[in-house]
Amino acid sequence: MDLRQLEYFVAVAEERNFTRAAERVHISQSGVSAQIRRLEHELGAELFDRSARTVTLTVAGEAALAHARAALASAEAVGRAVDEVTGLVRGRLTLGMVVGCTVTPLFDALAAFRTAHPGVDVRLREDNSDRLVEGVRNGTVDLALIGAATATPDGLDALTLISERLVAAVPPAHPLADRDRLTLRELTAHPLLCMPRGTGLRAVLDQACADQDLRPAIPLEAGAADALADLAARGLGVAVLSASMAAAHADRLAVLPLEDVDVPALLALVWRPAHHPAVHAFLTHARRSFGAPGAP
Structure with a gap:
């Protein structure tokens, strides 16, 4: 054996x-x-x-x-x-990343880590946030970049990297395009395009709708912000995105803040309190890349 x-x-x-x-x-x-x-x-x-x-x-x-x-x-x-x-620092580091995520500072941190610690075998696993959190808890993932609503998962250490409010995005010809902002009730009168359950963005939307007893129609889901923007641009619904996601498509979509949704969508790194040196080393590079507190 x-x-x-x-x-x-x-x-x-x-x-x-x-x-x-x-x-x-x-x-x-x-x-x-x-x-x-x-x-x-x-x-x-x-x-x-x-x-x-x-x-x-x-x-x-x-x-x-x-x-x-x-x-x-x-x-x-x-x-x-x-x-x-x-x-x-040697061994293996399994890094989880929420599906559809293209966060450049994370890739910068990964490149810097590989250069500094070539003896570490790095594995990248893409999944939705719920399954990544489960992987961190059971030890199959060492640390993960996840989307979350309001608070990071109990029992795990976390570094919040981005905290943003939800916005709606519509093409210029859409009836909502000339509005400055929307209420959630006004938004849910239209078919929505959103990320699937298990993602932080969807958790924020679902929580906000539940608080107001709203049941939105979500005919189409996609795991990537670019896909949601493309669907919205073709008139297939109103895309629900974070502010930075929508800003990347401001040349073809009108971006409307949701005035009564105060719960932010978080993007955070999470890991177990007891972790091996490779996790600590990666976090050093992540803090530096994201300009987070504690970065050297």
Whole structure:
């Protein structure tokens, strides 16, 4: 039994699929399957029920999972302890990024981090904010750039990078285009274009509508601000965006503040309070790139 086998076992257990687990650990599916079979042979028990489309743990697998995670965590802790003594940063950093996000300072921070710490294997994972937060909590993501409404998730450390109010964006020919601002009730009288549930922007919209007992029609959703702007420009609805997202399309869309939506949409980095040195090192570069408090 070795750590590689335990890593593959945990990956299959968490992904519930051999193909996705293989993609996660960057080897072939046959390689993962072979190592799991060797581990099962050494333990004298099957760890997975492979009879259905979704792989599930057997009773033996359930019993082994917590210990496998603990063994991997202990091995990582050994590396961290040595790194802290020697001043080196090595290992792997899994960085999550909310889908559709093109925040240049984050990419600047990533480039600077890679230059400063070439020994760190950086993985980038794009997903919606809810799933990224779950990944940070369970340790499959080390830190993540997420969208949130009002407050960052409980139990996680956070660095708020952007805080903006929602706006509506419409083409010049739209009936709302000559307005200076809108109320939420006036906005929801029209079909809306917004990001899907699980994103910070949508959480702000949903919360504001619930507070006023409004039920907007949202016929089209997209995970990228550019896509929402393109749909709005073609007259398919009113795009709900953050102020900076809409500003990038001010040449073709009228931007209307929502006067009665005070809840800001936040863009923040989140991570677990107990983290390894690579997270701390990346945060140093992120603070510098975003000009955040504490930047050297």
